Amino acid sequence: MATSLSSGANDESIAKQCFEWVRDNIMHSYDYKMNPVTCKASDVLRHRTGYCYAKSHLLVALLRSNSIPAGLCYQRISVGEHGAPFCLHGLTAVHLKNYGWYRIDPRGNKEGVNAQFVPPVEQLAFPTVQQEEADLPEIWSDPHPLVSAVLEEFDSYDAVYENLPDMHLLLK
Template identity: 60%
Template sequence: MEKFLAFSEIIDWQQPEILELSKKIASGCETQEAIAKACFEWVRDEVRHSFDYQMNPITCRASDVLQYRTGYCYAKSHLLAALLRANGIPAGFCYQRLSIDDQGAPYSLHGFNAAYLPDMGWYRMDARGNREGVNAQFVPPEEQLAFKTQFAEEADFQAILPEPLPVVVTALQTQTTWDGMLQNLPDVSLEQAKNLGL
């Protein structure tokens, strides 16, 4: 479990502002499950999705997501992992491969989280941000993610990774605007996914 609690350049949960927020969110919560739900709802509702709100800059590091209060799904998952880890809750990264426009190709990765809860083990949660047609919730043991797969080339990868995928980090660090990112969303083929352990 230690790798799912680690501090890294991207999941920089030991930054003072992340530690302060993690304590604030956890205050009044009596269980790890309650803390995880509070962290999830904070990131889902308080950090604006870059595309939905057409916001810059493109963030990647957890502390930058917190500073600018905006991020694509991947960046939001980085902050949620940081808040969970700061509260001693193991957190990892999950991905789906989804149609960008719900019409088939082109496809891109969608990023979200899993947290290890004492009473049930790994539980996947999607803090992307709700909007019309998207209603992600924290309702264990049921899983309620933002999106479901519907095409043959889509995939709901079951792997839980301790660090974000390099292709995701590279995309976030290369792009500077929400519309530039939209044109360069990270993707892996189903064949590549096998090689990545997804």
């Protein structure tokens, strides 16, 4: 799969192809009410479904297979429109030669969600606007343990939704 997405002339065009392929071809588990719950990139690719976290795992694997540095990063966002409950939202960070680290969101677009690859501007699925929301600055080489625990413990998309991982922030 990674090789078929590497027809670009540079890291930016390859990263864009990988991003758009995952965003548009892997169905978001909750949006499409799809099982099984996936975590590993190979399972996401095989079953063509995953939560934002799993879709990011696949995107990171595809980018790394094309020798493009990539890692996982997270936002803390409201599950609903306003306020609690909150959850982590999975993103991908890719290192582009012309821009440095750049975050992209392969979650999948739908009404009200329009994630795009337009460096150097980040166009993520969800803005962080509430005090309890945040763009977490870390770039992880492996999935956050809270995320892995939820994806490995629950076996249906609705059970994952009822137990979305979260971490509390220290607010100023």
